[in-house]
Amino acid sequence: MKETDIAIIGGSAAGLTAAITAKRFYPDKRVLIVRKEEKVLIPCGIPYIYGTVGTTDKNLIPDAVLEKNGIDLLISSISEIDKDGHKILSSDGEVIKYEKLVIATGSEPTVPPIPGSDKKGVYTVKKDEPYLGLLLEEVNKAHDMVIIGGGFIGMEFADECKKNRDINVSVVEMLPHCLMLAFDEEFCIQGEAIIEKNGVNLITNDRVEAIVGDDTANGVSLSSKKTIKADVVLIGIGSRPNTEIAKKAGIELNEKGAIKVNRYMQTSAADIFACGDCCDKRSFFNNKPVNYMLASVATNEARIAGANLYDTNRSNDGVIGTYSTVIGDTAMARTGLSISEACSEGYDFVVGQAEGPNSHPGCMPGASNLKVSLIFEKGTGIIIGGELIGAKSGGELINLISGCIAKKMTANDISTFQMGTHPALTASPISYQISNAAEIAAAKLRA
Amino acid sequence: MKETDIAIIGGSAAGLTAAITAKRFYPDKRVLIVRKEEKVLIPCGIPYIYGTVGTTDKNLIPDAVLEKNGIDLLISSISEIDKDGHKILSSDGEVIKYEKLVIATGSEPTVPPIPGSDKKGVYTVKKDEPYLGLLLEEVNKAHDMVIIGGGFIGMEFADECKKNRDINVSVVEMLPHCLMLAFDEEFCIQGEAIIEKNGVNLITNDRVEAIVGDDTANGVSLSSKKTIKADVVLIGIGSRPNTEIAKKAGIELNEKGAIKVNRYMQTSAADIFACGDCCDKRSFFNNKPVNYMLASVATNEARIAGANLYDTNRSNDGVIGTYSTVIGDTAMARTGLSISEACSEGYDFVVGQAEGPNSHPGCMPGASNLKVSLIFEKGTGIIIGGELIGAKSGGELINLISGCIAKKMTANDISTFQMGTHPALTASPISYQISNAAEIAAAKLRA
Numbered sequence: 001m002k003e004t005d006i007a008i009i010g011g012s013a014a015g016l017t018a019a020i021t022a023k024r025f026y027p028d029k030r031v032l033i034v035r036k037e038e039k040v041l042i043p044c045g046i047p048y049i050y051g052t053v054g055t056t057d058k059n060l061i062p063d064a065v066l067e068k069n070g071i072d073l074l075i076s077s078i079s080e081i082d083k084d085g086h087k088i089l090s091s092d093g094e095v096i097k098y099e100k101l102v103i104a105t106g107s108e109p110t111v112p113p114i115p116g117s118d119k120k121g122v123y124t125v126k127k128d129e130p131y132l133g134l135l136l137e138e139v140n141k142a143h144d145m146v147i148i149g150g151g152f153i154g155m156e157f158a159d160e161c162k163k164n165r166d167i168n169v170s171v172v173e174m175l176p177h178c179l180m181l182a183f184d185e186e187f188c189i190q191g192e193a194i195i196e197k198n199g200v201n202l203i204t205n206d207r208v209e210a211i212v213g214d215d216t217a218n219g220v221s222l223s224s225k226k227t228i229k230a231d232v233v234l235i236g237i238g239s240r241p242n243t244e245i246a247k248k249a250g251i252e253l254n255e256k257g258a259i260k261v262n263r264y265m266q267t268s269a270a271d272i273f274a275c276g277d278c279c280d281k282r283s284f285f286n287n288k289p290v291n292y293m294l295a296s297v298a299t300n301e302a303r304i305a306g307a308n309l310y311d312t313n314r315s316n317d318g319v320i321g322t323y324s325t326v327i328g329d330t331a332m333a334r335t336g337l338s339i340s341e342a343c344s345e346g347y348d349f350v351v352g353q354a355e356g357p358n359s360h361p362g363c364m365p366g367a368s369n370l371k372v373s374l375i376f377e378k379g380t381g382i383i384i385g386g387e388l389i390g391a392k393s394g395g396e397l398i399n400l401i402s403g404c405i406a407k408k409m410t411a412n413d414i415s416t417f418q419m420g421t422h423p424a425l426t427a428s429p430i431s432y433q434i435s436n437a438a439e440i441a442a443a444k445l446r447a
Numbered sequence: 448m449k450e451t452d453i454a455i456i457g458g459s460a461a462g463l464t465a466a467i468t469a470k471r472f473y474p475d476k477r478v479l480i481v482r483k484e485e486k487v488l489i490p491c492g493i494p495y496i497y498g499t500v501g502t503t504d505k506n507l508i509p510d511a512v513l514e515k516n517g518i519d520l521l522i523s524s525i526s527e528i529d530k531d532g533h534k535i536l537s538s539d540g541e542v543i544k545y546e547k548l549v550i551a552t553g554s555e556p557t558v559p560p561i562p563g564s565d566k567k568g569v570y571t572v573k574k575d576e577p578y579l580g581l582l583l584e585e586v587n588k589a590h591d592m593v594i595i596g597g598g599f600i601g602m603e604f605a606d607e608c609k610k611n612r613d614i615n616v617s618v619v620e621m622l623p624h625c626l627m628l629a630f631d632e633e634f635c636i637q638g639e640a641i642i643e644k645n646g647v648n649l650i651t652n653d654r655v656e657a658i659v660g661d662d663t664a665n666g667v668s669l670s671s672k673k674t675i676k677a678d679v680v681l682i683g684i685g686s687r688p689n690t691e692i693a694k695k696a697g698i699e700l701n702e703k704g705a706i707k708v709n710r711y712m713q714t715s716a717a718d719i720f721a722c723g724d725c726c727d728k729r730s731f732f733n734n735k736p737v738n739y740m741l742a743s744v745a746t747n748e749a750r751i752a753g754a755n756l757y758d759t760n761r762s763n764d765g766v767i768g769t770y771s772t773v774i775g776d777t778a779m780a781r782t783g784l785s786i787s788e789a790c791s792e793g794y795d796f797v798v799g800q801a802e803g804p805n806s807h808p809g810c811m812p813g814a815s816n817l818k819v820s821l822i823f824e825k826g827t828g829i830i831i832g833g834e835l836i837g838a839k840s841g842g843e844l845i846n847l848i849s850g851c852i853a854k855k856m857t858a859n860d861i862s863t864f865q866m867g868t869h870p871a872l873t874a875s876p877i878s879y880q881i882s883n884a885a886e887i888a889a890a891k892l893r894a
Binding site: 013016017020021024025042044045048052053058059060061065284294295296297298299300303304313314319320322323324325326331333335360361363364365392393394395396397398399400402403404406407409412413415416417418419420421422423424425426428429430432434435439440442443446 | 810
């Protein structure tokens with residue numbers, strides 16, 4: 001029987017970050033990651049394997065980080081948690097005793113009940129290196145590709161698969177616009193226009209009824225009765241928590257099958273924590289269940305779980321929901337509530353929007369446009385959301401907005417926020433988008 | 448006699464932003480900007496005239512913004528403020544009656560008492576379009592240029608003047624390193640290496656004793672007894688507040704000649720406000736006088752002044768001191784206190800540093816390295832400063848750190864801050880620089 005102080009099941013973003021954090025807080029404890037994968041993919045990098053990066057090999061989290069942080073590794077598949085015995089059991093019979101356990105088993109792609117999903121040539125976004133390598137081979141020889149789901153994963157895949165390839169790429173989305181669960185309509189339309197200009201075929205307000213072909217897929221048929229040719233079909237409609245072993249161990253799950261955790265990331269079982277895609281998440285705004293399967297959220301939870309293993313150090317205030325994507329050369333990002341979410345959650349709010357180049361003067365080489373939209377609650381004037389589209393520096397700017405949300409800043413606070421500006425790096429201080437969007441909202445709040 | 452509700456003396460970053468803010472808060476009031484310049488330069492863009500941008504023309508704040516915001520403009524030089532009569536007088540005899548006045552007269556370059564500073568070929572960084580146009584002509588035909596002062600303005604000028612020109616550019620700095628008032632030594636050394644690689648000659652620990660030549664400068668002689676050839680000499684050692692008319696009007700100045708203001712940006716005179724380089728500034732950290740002549744600080748103060756003209760809406764918490772520069776293709780930025788400032792202010796502190804690519808995987812095209820250093824006060828764990836060098840997205844990232852300082856976030860808060868990440872836009876969520884630097888500092892704080 002092996003023995004460790006802290007065992008972590010799962011070695012991706014959540015598991016690895018929990019391990020690093022545990023070592024930082026409890027340097028004298030032995031930390032063991034048990035994972036089933038030989039190699040661990042950078043999860044958010046997966047779409048980029050198919051274009052910009054070019055191989056699965058270059059999209060790996062290097063194991064050197066384990067050694068550097070003094071973390072032990074066992075590559076093995078855990079089949080059982082003996083929560084009373086403080087032991088985990090691998091499918092090849094190994095038994096590991098632990099003091100504290102972190103479950104970071106992640107998620108599996110959802111496969112919708114579409115007839116034909118089991119045909120050859122149909123793929124999901126599995127975090128599995130050999131599998132994604134096969135998909136790459138298929139994409140490389142395909143003439144026609146259909147992506148089911150126009151969320152940001154679907155859009156990133158479409159954009160990347162189209163790059164430098166003579167291939168028809170179509171995205172089928174059942175909502176009126178792609179990216180609609182992430183962005184408000186105006187931003188979705190801009191994103192759609194960019195990817196369409198890059199040659200991707202978007203089919204919205206439609207639904208795949210079946211994947212057709214014999215053994216191998218050769219097309220999809222849609223609710224609209226159209227059929228589209230496809231040598232390869234990628235299903236990218238979301239993921240579900242991977243919690244079989246937790247369930248088997250009698251650890252409480254929520255109604256969606258995610259592991260229930262409290263604000264310290266503790267599960268219902270003594271000395272067992274969970275973080276990442278496998279555990280349930282609550283909204284920062286109203287504590288309602290939310291569904292954010294993002295590596296950034298996973299690492300955030302892992303930093304809380306890892307810190308709390310032997311002592312309560314951190315608590316989880318709920319998910320703000322900050323993320324970014326790139327369509328063509330344009331960054332899109334959001335944080336907090338979108339306008340449509342603010343509406344459906346019953347908020348009374350105002351929106352301030354500002355747009356301009358991310359340099360000053362605007363003629364600086366490499367300057368891009370950047371549009372920022374901020375949402376503030378009426379009455380309190382507190383920021384509850386933000387969206388942006390344009391310059392790639394938006395990937396960091398959205399994090400500033402996320403910080404403003406975390407600290408419950410008001411429109412007035414943000415207007416007079418002390419930003420630094422530079423001709424080559426940002427908008428001018430007179431028209432800095434965040435300040436101006438907040439000023440415009442502040443004027444509406446006073447009206 | 449002209450009449451307005453709100454008169455603003457000065458039409459650069461501070462004056463213009465105060466005008467826009469005043470219109471947003473008091474839309475029914477008439478706002479008049481009185482400025483002496485035909486055309487207004489983008490102040491931070493001035494060094495870029497000499498390389499990247501190429502002409503003074505392309506570095507102007509367009510007057511269209513005045514019309515768009517319903518702001519009146521008078522181009523005239525104000526020679527007197529009659530504070531009891533609520534009137535300002537122009538040098539050509541015009542009298543303008545106001546209800547509220549904002550003084551935003553900016554600053555003038557400091558000319559050190561160096562023999563020969565009055566020779567032809569010697570320039571300062573005057574915010575004057577025709578003058579800077581002359582300097583451009585001189586630089587274009589010069590073989591040897593000497594810049595006195597290795598602060599960030601001097602370094603930006605050196606970098607730009609060297610671009611695409613067959614010219615020897617030397618920077619003379621009296622401190623041991625260039626950029627030393629802005630950055631800690633380790634960052635200064637990195638910045639110096641980049642600009643030296645670009646062919647700029649840096650002379651540190653030395654001082655210009657005299658500018659030599661007959662009528663026209665042909666060199667500078669140094670304390671070290673060396674002489675350097677120079678067809679053109681640029682003095683970039685700082686600025687002093689432009690406050691002659693305020694002084695003449697009996698408005699209180701501080702010991703450095705800046706207009707005294709309270710936290711609402713009110714001067715000692717009824718109904719007269721001031722903002723920008725002409726008014727005195729206090730530190731966010733300890734309320735001591737500080738000397739930040741930055742357009743970003745000026746606009747921040749202008750947003751406070753403009754909002755408070757008829758009613759107290761905003762107050763000034765003091766200058767955090769956030770700014771960024773670019774040397775070669777590398778961004779450098781800082782906010783709050785540097786390590787050396789924290790030392791001299793008597794802080795007991797720890798530093799956390801994290802470095803890595805601003806993409807994940809690091810092989811993404813266009814990826815740059817980004818190093819972030821964060822300083823936290825011992826005991827409270829509150830962040831008091833940050834510095835970074837590397838990727839250009841650092842220009843926005845420094846603003847996130849500035850926000851953390853403004854909201855007095857602790858190392859623990861920042862480690863678990865909810866950032867969004869994306870392969871092409873940021874570091875990975877596992878190694879996001881801000882989170883990791885804060886984690887490293889948090890571990891030191893616990894030790």
